Amino acid sequence: MARFAEGAPCWADVTLPDLAAGKRFYGELFEWTFDEEADEAYGYYTNAFRDGKRVAGLVAKRDGRMPTAWGIYFATSDAIALTTRIEEAGGRVIMAPMQVGPYGTMAVAADPGGAVFGIWQAGAHAGFERIREPGSFCWTEVNTRDKERVDPFYESLFGFVGQDVDEEDIDYRTWSPVGSPPGVETALLGRNVMGDAFPPEMPPHFLVYLFVEDCDGTADEAARLGGRISAPPVSTTFGRIAVLADNQGASFAVLEELE
Structure with a gap:
């Protein structure tokens, strides 16, 4: 049985063209270690660990058309039923529920604004x-340009307050x-309306926080490792x-808790 409540963010992974380079970057930045052997049958999917506990996944791109991006997954006890509700609420199912060996069942969907997310039945x-x-x-938040449709979508789909x-x-808005x-103290995730700070060509998307x-210091280290600071640190x-x-x-984003 999954230990995450229905609709809670339960997993995140990053899809990359060069898995080895990704392991070097995230390994140095966050002190992650990785599966010693990744199974070819699952596309060399690699789990990342911090202090021996599983924290994220790294995915090798199988198709150059796939985005190089982080993705978020929401927990469900019934992936088939949830994909039905997604369509009824105005979303779109991109990949129907698929059994991933003994590990669980996954599906991929998009909300009415176009932001893509995964669902995971553990x-x-x-x-x-x-x-x-x-x-x-x-933390995670959906960046959208269509809150009028996106807010009721998630609130009806998962019962978010x-x-x-x-x-x-x-x-x-927090959910x-x-x-x-309701409020910051109990929130699982957020919704941000994309304003002028976002390039007009940037699609709606989820942002994953670590x-x-x-x-x-982490931002500076990411730049030293060959990454980029897209938005400098702010309180x-x-x-x-x-x-x-x-x-x-x-x-991706990083968050430091302030006193």
Whole structure:
């Protein structure tokens, strides 16, 4: 049985053209270690670990048309039923539920605004074994231009309780699990409206955040390792954050909790 509630972010992975280069970058940046042997039958999918606990996945691109990007997965107890609800709520199923050996069942979908996400029905692979600790997942948000359709989509699909964040210059909403009081303290993920800071050609997307103890230092280290600082460190309601790109162009964010 999965230990993540329905709709909770339960896994994240990055699709890369050069798996070895990705292991070098993330291994140095976050002190990750990796599967000693990746199975050819699963496309050499590689699990990353921090202190022996599973924190993320690295995927070798099989097709050059695939984006070099991080992806997020939401937990479900029934992938087939969830994909049906996705279509009924106005989303689109890109890849129907597929059994991944003994590990679980996955599907890929897009919300009404076009942001792509995965769903995961756990088998032997339950998802993250470490979260909100250094070098592990801590947050995700969907960047969209269509909140009028996207907000009710996720709130009806998973029963999320939404609350707008009172902060100037951004249109941001947090989502808490069904039955929880809304707010930052209980939130699982967020929604951000893409404004002028986003290039018009950038599609709606999810941004994955990894927890760090030193946001500024991590950003500098990412640049030293061949990555890029897309948005320099800034202090926010949630903590100090920076948006980075790895040495192959996949974007992610880092978050340092502030006292």
